[in-house]
Amino acid sequence: DTGVSQDPRHKITKRGQNVTFRCDPISEHNRLYWYRQTLGQGPEFLTYFQNEAQLEKSRLLSDRFSAERPKGSFSTLEIQRTEQGDSAMYLCASSVPGVGLGGGRSPNEQFFGPGTRLTVL
Amino acid sequence: DQQVKQNSPSLSVQEGRISILNCDYTNSMFDYFLWYKKYPAEGPTFLISISSIKDKNEDGRFTVFLNKSAKHLSLHIVPSQPGDSAVYFCAKLIGNEKLTFGTGTRLTIIP
Numbered sequence: 406d407t408g409v410s411q412d413p414r415h416k417i418t419k420r421g422q423n424v425t426f427r428c429d430p431i432s433e434h435n436r437l438y439w440y441r442q443t444l445g446q447g448p449e450f451l452t453y454f455q456n457e458a459q460l461e462k463s464r465l466l467s468d469r470f471s472a473e474r475p476k477g478s479f480s481t482l483e484i485q486r487t488e489q490g491d492s493a494m495y496l497c498a499s500s501v502p503g504v505g506l507g508g509g510r511s512p513n514e515q516f517f518g519p520g521t522r523l524t525v526l
Numbered sequence: 527d528q529q530v531k532q533n534s535p536s537l538s539v540q541e542g543r544i545s546i547l548n549c550d551y552t553n554s555m556f557d558y559f560l561w562y563k564k565y566p567a568e569g570p571t572f573l574i575s576i577s578s579i580k581d582k583n584e585d586g587r588f589t590v591f592l593n594k595s596a597k598h599l600s601l602h603i604v605p606s607q608p609g610d611s612a613v614y615f616c617a618k619l620i621g622n623e624k625l626t627f628g629t630g631t632r633l634t635i636i637p
Contacts, residue, residue: 447532447630500623517562
């Protein structure tokens, strides 16, 4: 399997508990993204890494959220003291930065994993 | 501030006819718009993109049109096939390659 994988696929937890999700990107991809999708909405950007460096974090990523990519390969997303509002699908994507022509930049195709569905009771 | 809007949550089209999915945007700063397709229990998959310097891009049955004066883009699928039934998202790509998605349109192709 050469696609992006995420584990677990489903997680049910009680409010106040900590949860951790894992994402394994496509092996040659140096960029890794985390998105969150709630019901009726499109995916919302949370953060992204280039290799092991976390380059951008959304203001959606509160202090309870932390993401790591220690060796530039797989990544983990941890949510501490979960709240019911954290219930969502957490999507991971990976890509290789595109190289454009004429000053522009080709869009790097972001390959998404199947997501981890979190339910906080 | 929803920068990318898909005002039609759902659309039903007869098999073989043309499907037209629409997307409006508010902020004119972008490098590309992309369309993603999502089946249940799967992540979104890239479909087609269009550069800010183009007004049309075509790939097989899929064509995306960009109208910068109206801040509007559309995805045409012709002919529509049952396998096209999915949720379609338009997304804006700017600079650092973070995607900003719309809310999606559920397309149902009726056999």
